[in-house]
Amino acid sequence: MPLKIYNTLTRKKEEFVPLKKGEVGMYICGPTVYNYIHIGNARPFIIFEVVRRFLKFKGYRVKYIQNLTDIDDKMINNAKKLKIKVSELAEKFIQEYFIDADSLNIERADVHPRATEHIKEIIELVKGLEEKGYAYKIDGDVFFDVSKFKDYGKLSGQNIKELKDGARVKIDERKKEAIDFALWKRAKEGEPSWQSPWGQGRPGWHIECSAMSMRYLGKTFDIHAGGSDLVFPHHENEIAQSEAYNNQQFVRYWMHNGYLYLNNQKMSKSLGNIMKVRDICQKYKGEVIRYFILSAHYRSPLNFSEEQLQQAERSLQRLGNAIFNVKHLLKQDKFKKSKDKDDESILEKRRESEQKFIEAMNDDFNTPVALSQLFGFSREINIYLNSPGLKNKEVIEETLKFYQELAGKILGILEDFDREESFEQEIEKLIKEREEARKERNWVESDRIRNKLQEKGILLEDTPSGVRWKKTK
Ligand SMILES: [Zn+2]
Secondary structure: OOOEEEEOOOOEEEEOOOOEOOEEEEEEOOOEOOOOOEHHHHHHHHHHHHHHHHHHHOOOEEEEEEOEEOOOHHHHHHHHHHOOOHHHHHHHHHHHHHHHHHHOOOOOOOEOOEHHHOHHHHHHHHHHHHHOOOEEEEOOEEEEOHHHOOOOOOOOOOOHHHHHHHOOOOOOOOOOOOOOEEEEEEOOOOOOOEOOOOOOEEEOHHHHHHHHHHHHHOOOEEEEEEEHHHHHHHHHHHHHHHHHHHOOOOEEEEEEEOOEEEOOEEOOHHHOOOOEHHHHHHHOOHHHHHHHHHOOOOOOOEEEOHHHHHHHHHHHHHHHHHHHHHHHHHHHOOEEOOOOHHHHHHHHHHHHHHHHHHHHHHEOOOHHHHHHHHHHHHHHHHHHHHOOOOEEHHHHHHHHHHHHHHHHHHHOOOOOHHHHHHHHHHHHHHHHHHHHHHHOOOHHHHHHHHHHHHHOOEEEEEEOOEEEEEEOO
């Protein structure tokens, strides 16, 4: 089943064919490490990490690069405000970023290159662009000459003439055209700077992604991803710089996710309506945020509300219970050797759900449809588990594998097995205590424990072969 990806460059869903058989090079624009990330920042980080997981599931070797922007205006301004060095600010918020990434179960990229550690590559690139006539220098600043790059606008669909006409007054009067952008910026007093052929200075923002993606993935690579607010000008400028320099295609598939809204307004720091991941995690597990993000198609707009999070929490709980009960059964019960009609039928449903899940993911990573398959199958397995009689072990094992592969490995949810282990031990301990209380005819104590178990959503069943239990909420 071929994988189809919506390519912003061609505005079409296309079959995914990597440059090198069996390998995928992927670059995603990472955080500017000047503050905590908000949930709008987290959306692309979660989505494209799921893309990476699915590509791996399909057998590709994926090289996944996510940069850390550790020098730019926002970094400089915030460091000034906090009266610390830009490098100190970067160190702090790189650590904070990884703490948030961990709570969202976002795996590390293969490389997290930092702009300030690639100044040499950046200078090489700017020098090359200058030599080829694509860049011009004015008093220690270097600008990209957009009019020299014929394909400018091909990603965002913008027309260069309209852009020029529509551009407001040149913010920097020295530029030839208002849409020309900075490749290198002359150092200002008190700002971090590096020695360059144009004097002391620092890189512009767009150039770092061209330099670092080229360094780790080559001149042409498979997938470049980010939020749709990056299409213009950031990614348009990356294409211009990279293709002007290399004279060959930069990226084959461009992927962009939709905006995240808060009360139907785009979430952005400038509007002041942001929700930090760190703050939400005070109240909800990171997994709930992850689930909420994956419950919508990545290209659709997504509206954030507390209600949506609560709903996500309940949905996760439902799936979690199904998995928990399957695992519990696998450890506790006796099994029957034979398979009857019901066993065969549930195995068939499992196969169908898995197939539909993978079909949905192959269709431009349709995670909401994929999730619906998990729920559909959970309903079936609950009916199966609640039916009387011994169960077949293969069915139970296959069911567990279904969840581990699809929910755990691909979507990165419900992998919290250690926590469940200890939960299970706690329940077992309470059940033992209750049995002892019963032996001593201490009914008050045994009722107290039963109520406590009930609060935890545990349903006890006294059977001739001892107490059995199950999680119900
Ligand atoms: Zn970038």
